Amino acid sequence: MNAFDWSVIGQYAGYVAAGIPITLLVSAGAVVIGIVLGVPIAILRLRAWAPVRWLLLGYVELFRNTPVLVQVVWFYYVLPVLTGGNLPPVWAGTLAIGLNTSAYIAEAVRGGIVGIASGQGEAARCIGMSYWQSMRWIILPQTSRRMLVPFANTFVVVIKESALVSYIGVLDILHRGDVVQVSTFKPLEAYTLVAVFFLIVITAVTQLMRFMEKRWSPAVD
Amino acid sequence: MSERGFDANWSAQPLIEMQGVQLSFGSVQALRDVDLAVRPHEVTALIGPSGSGKSSLLRCINLMAFPAAGSVRVGGRETVRAVDGKHEFLLGEPERNQLRTHLGMVFQHFNLYPHLSVLRNVALGPAVVLGHSREDAQDEARLQLSRVGLAHKADAMPRELSGGQKQRVAIARALAMRPQVMLFDEATSALDPEMVGEVVDIMRQLADEGMTMIAATHEMDFAREVAHQVVFMADGQVVETGPARQVLEQPQHARTRQFLDRVLRHAAVGGVDPAPSSS
Numbered sequence: 001m002n003a004f005d006w007s008v009i010g011q012y013a014g015y016v017a018a019g020i021p022i023t024l025l026v027s028a029g030a031v032v033i034g035i036v037l038g039v040p041i042a043i044l045r046l047r048a049w050a051p052v053r054w055l056l057l058g059y060v061e062l063f064r065n066t067p068v069l070v071q072v073v074w075f076y077y078v079l080p081v082l083t084g085g086n087l088p089p090v091w092a093g094t095l096a097i098g099l100n101t102s103a104y105i106a107e108a109v110r111g112g113i114v115g116i117a118s119g120q121g122e123a124a125r126c127i128g129m130s131y132w133q134s135m136r137w138i139i140l141p142q143t144s145r146r147m148l149v150p151f152a153n154t155f156v157v158v159i160k161e162s163a164l165v166s167y168i169g170v171l172d173i174l175h176r177g178d179v180v181q182v183s184t185f186k187p188l189e190a191y192t193l194v195a196v197f198f199l200i201v202i203t204a205v206t207q208l209m210r211f212m213e214k215r216w217s218p219a220v221d
Numbered sequence: 222m223s224e225r226g227f228d229a230n231w232s233a234q235p236l237i238e239m240q241g242v243q244l245s246f247g248s249v250q251a252l253r254d255v256d257l258a259v260r261p262h263e264v265t266a267l268i269g270p271s272g273s274g275k276s277s278l279l280r281c282i283n284l285m286a287f288p289a290a291g292s293v294r295v296g297g298r299e300t301v302r303a304v305d306g307k308h309e310f311l312l313g314e315p316e317r318n319q320l321r322t323h324l325g326m327v328f329q330h331f332n333l334y335p336h337l338s339v340l341r342n343v344a345l346g347p348a349v350v351l352g353h354s355r356e357d358a359q360d361e362a363r364l365q366l367s368r369v370g371l372a373h374k375a376d377a378m379p380r381e382l383s384g385g386q387k388q389r390v391a392i393a394r395a396l397a398m399r400p401q402v403m404l405f406d407e408a409t410s411a412l413d414p415e416m417v418g419e420v421v422d423i424m425r426q427l428a429d430e431g432m433t434m435i436a437a438t439h440e441m442d443f444a445r446e447v448a449h450q451v452v453f454m455a456d457g458q459v460v461e462t463g464p465a466r467q468v469l470e471q472p473q474h475a476r477t478r479q480f481l482d483r484v485l486r487h488a489a490v491g492g493v494d495p496a497p498s499s500s
């Protein structure tokens with residue numbers, strides 16, 4: 001085995017780093033989809049008309065009990081069929097990871113809602129608030145605060161999962177590593193670059209989240 | 222009072238009435254054939270061991286639980302009627318919410334809203350439920366806070382209060398709805414002993430002002446001195462009901478005597494009666 005070839009690092013670092021915006025875009029998009037869908041799913045799973053609740057239970061179980069990679073590939077092939085057009089694969093990847101994330105977020109938020117509903121939600125109902133008023137004024141404001149940390153953790157998980165989009169040809173950090181590996185025959189150097197850039201991205205995001213938590217999450221007893 | 226939607230006669234005799242109420246959770250019978258009558262301006266103390274159904278009874282009154290059999294009347298109006306495990310709502314959901322505005326509830330664990338200041342905890346109901354303007358709701362909240370001696374804590378957050386203060390805020394929150402009846406579910410059971418007094422004093426004051434109250438409680442002094450009627454429950458049944466003195470001092474049933482012996486011995490700090498219980 002040859003010594004570690006630093007020239008590969010020097011030559012291709014910029015190329016691999018150019019995948020960072022793609023990785024972040026896919027991750028952020030997936031988290032947004034996850035929250036935008038996950039929170040209503042959580043609420044509806046608690047209160048909606050029974051068939052809707054069963055449907056949503058099926059949705060959650062489906063996404064939690066199949067591999068994310070399978071979901072990514074499936075959406076990659078099914079999306080063009082559904083839309084008729086040729087959406088870039090980055091959409092399919094973001095959508096698949098986003099829907100998967102929404103299933104996990106729905107479960108976490110549901111737990112948060114149930115926890116608050118039993119005491120304070122009941123107090124709100126007992127002064128005459130409707131279910132939706134108690135959601136609006138008591139349960140959701142507190143759930144969103146309590147969810148800040150889990151959401152931040154979800155973001156980190158999603159960044160790691162986003163590497164799966166390389167499988168369908170999206171030029172994220174990992175896929176660029178593949179390209180370097182193929183053209184230089186230096187897998188060790190190529191994937192070291194990949195790992196280092198993921199580490200940088202995740203560390204930066206973690207720090208940012210920690211900073212935001214401090215600012216926005218007042219102590220709740 | 223009809224502007225709130227639940228139209229009732231608040232001087233009805235009795236003001237609250239339960240007949241043959243049953244409530245079950247799966248195989249657990251929380252209430253069995255419970256009858257209860259509460260007259261306006263009177264205080265009813267609910268006593269009984271843990272799990273005897275005190276909370277369940279209170280929750281059937283404000284329709285947070287639905288009986289499997291029997292009927293409940295509030296202000297002369299039947300609110301729910303059930304036969305063979307199926308309840309029939311006699312009030313639509315909006316009217317059930319409106320009913321609850323008349324029935325203040327105080328919980329063992331306070332259940333304050335931790336993300337809101339003390340003032341907003343109390344003002345939220347008048348603003349959101351009764352539709353008062355922000356100013357009116359906050360004026361009402363300040364008034365009720367001063368009634369429980371906590372006007373100076375209006376801007377504090379709940380976590381900055383002692384247990385006794387939290388419970389007083391919770392009482393103010395209920396009073397801000399101007400209820401016709403107050404339901405207390407072991408309002409002092411989660412408090413350190415030195416804080417029980419401040420909460421009991423407020424309950425006493427409310428009773429003196431003529432508030433109709435039903436209080437599940439372990440405070441026998443409160444029951445004896447304040448309650449007009451004492452209801453002793455065990456295993457989901459009302460074992461004994463009567464004027465406070467009669468039930469507490471000349472209980473007719475062995476279960477009641479047993480319970481009172483045990484509770485009063487516990488209360489006697491320093492162990493006045495060291496004789497070991499034979500039961």
Ligand SMILES: Nc1ncnc2c1ncn2[C@@H]1O[C@H](COP(=O)(O)OP(=O)(O)OP(=O)(O)O)[C@@H](O)[C@H]1O
Pocket residue numbers: 246249250251269270271272273274275276277278407
């Ligand atoms: N939500 C519930 N699910 C299942 N069982 C319940 C529920 N609420 C009450 N029970 C059961 O119903 C019975 C009566 O309970 P309840 O809470 O009314 O008693 P309690 O007299 O208020 O007791 P405590 O002094 O412990 O508060 C108990 O056996 C209890 O376990």
Ligand SMILES: [Mg+2]
Pocket residue numbers: 275276277406407
């Ligand atoms: Mg109870």
